Amino acid sequence: MLTSGVILLAGSLLSPEPGLIFWTAITFVIVMLILKKLAWGPIITALQEREKGIQSSIDRAHQAKDESEAILRKNRELLSKADAESDRIIREGKEYAEKLRADITDKAHSEAQKMIATAKDEIEQEKRRALDVLRNEVADLAVRGAEKIIKTALDADMQKKIVNSMIEDFSTKRN
C-alpha cells in the first residue's frame, strides 16, 4: 500500500524530458524514412501486385467459366436441335414406310383380285368350252348309240333332234 503511495507521489512518472522527446522524434522520423525506402515500398508494391494478380486470375477464371457455360449452352441447343431433327426424320421415314407398305399391300391386293378374276373367267370359259365339247361328244355318242340301236327304224337327223332336245332339257334342269 505504501509502495503505491510512493509511486503516485513520486511525480517523476509524468515529468517532461525534452531530451527524450527530441531523440524519440529524431529516431522515429529517421526509422520511418529508412523503412519507407527499404521495406514498406517494396512490400506494399509486392502486395498490390499480388492482389492485382489474384484479381486478374479470378477475373480470368470467371471469364473462362462464362465462356464454357456459353459453349455448353450452345452445345445443348445444338444437341436438342439435332434430337428434334432426328426425331422428325425418323417420323417421316416411318410415315413414308407406312404409306409405302399400304400402297404395296393395296396394289398386291388389287393385283391378286384381278388375277383371281381373270383366272375365274378363264376357268369359266374353259368350263363352258369343255361343256360344249362334252355336250357334242355326248350327243355324238348318244346319236351313234341310238343309230346303232334303232338304225333301221329311224333316220339319223330325226334321232339327233330328239336327243338334242332331251339334252337341252337335262342341262336346263341341272343348271
Next chain:
Amino acid sequence: MKRLSVLRPKTLLKVLAILVPLLLGGYGFAAASAEQSAAVSGNVAAAPAVEAVHGTEAAPEEEKAGDVIMHHILNNRVFAFPPFGSVELPEIKVGGFDISITKHVVMLWVVSGILLVVFSIVGGKYKKMTARQAPTGIVNAMESLVEFIRTDVAKANIGAGYEKYLTYLLTVFFFILLCNLMGLVPYGATATGNINVTLTLATFTFFLTQIAALKAHGIKGYLAHLTGGTHPALWIIMIPIEFIGLFTKPVALTIRLFANMTAGHIVILSLIFISFILKSYIVAVVMSVPFSIFIYLLELFVAFLQAFIFTMLSALFIGLASAHEGHDEHEAGVASH
C-alpha cells in the same frame, strides 16, 4: 515447473512434503541472509530489484520497494546489467537543452536497429520476389502483420487515399510493438512506458490528423469545423470546446499507451516485492512467481494490443478527419448524447 508437471501426483506430494517444512523453516533463514533471498529472486527475473535489495539493506522495506520499482520504471542515465555491472551513458547538453542519451533513448535505438535489420531483410526478399512467388519464413510472418495493418486498420478506417498514411501507420505499429516487447526482455526497459515517448508519437498522429483534415476540407472547412456548425452567437462557447477537442484525442493516445505499459510493469514488480516485504519463500512460490508469470503473459498480450490500438486509433482519427460526412456524424453523435 515443467519438470514438476511431468511427475506423477504421488511423487509431487512427496516432494511437497519435503519442501514445505524447509520453506517454513527457511523463514528466519531468509530474513537473516539477504544473499539467499537475492539468489532466489534472481530466478524471478527482477534483476534490478535484486541489485537494489543488496544496496539498501538497512532502509525500511516498504520505501525501498517503491524506490526500486520507480527506479526500474523511470528513465535514467545508467544502463545496468546486474550482476555484471552497469554502463554510464553520456550526458549531452546543446544550447541549454539536456539531450542526454538515457536508458530509454538506448532502447529506442535498439528497437530501431532491430526494425531496420528485420525489415531490410524482408524488404530485400520482396525486391527479389516476383508476384507469383509465395512468401516464406520471416517474410511471411511480417507480411501477415503488414497486410493486417494495411487492410484491416488503414483501409478499413481511412478509406480512399489510405496509401499516403500507410508508411506512418506501419512504422508506428512495429515501433510501438517492439518497444513494448523489449520491456519484457531481461535488462530491457519499456520506452513506451515513458510518457515523453508516447506523447511524441501521439503528436505525430495529431499533426497527421490535422493535415488530413486540412487536405479534405480546406482551410475554410477546417475553420468551419471549429465552430461546430452552430449559430455565430454560440461560437464563443463552441470554438474553445472544439479547440480542446482537437487535443483530447492525442492526449488519450498518450496516456493510454503510457499507462498500460507502466501499469503492467508496476504490477509485476509489486508482486515480486510482496515476497521481499513479507520475507517468505512460501509467498514467493505460491503467489509472487505464478502471479507475475501470469501478468507477464498478460503483458505479452497487452504489448500487441496496445500497439494495435494506437495504430487503429491513429487510423481512425485520420479517417474521421478526412471523411466528408465525418463532421455531421460527429455532431449527430454529440447531440444524441
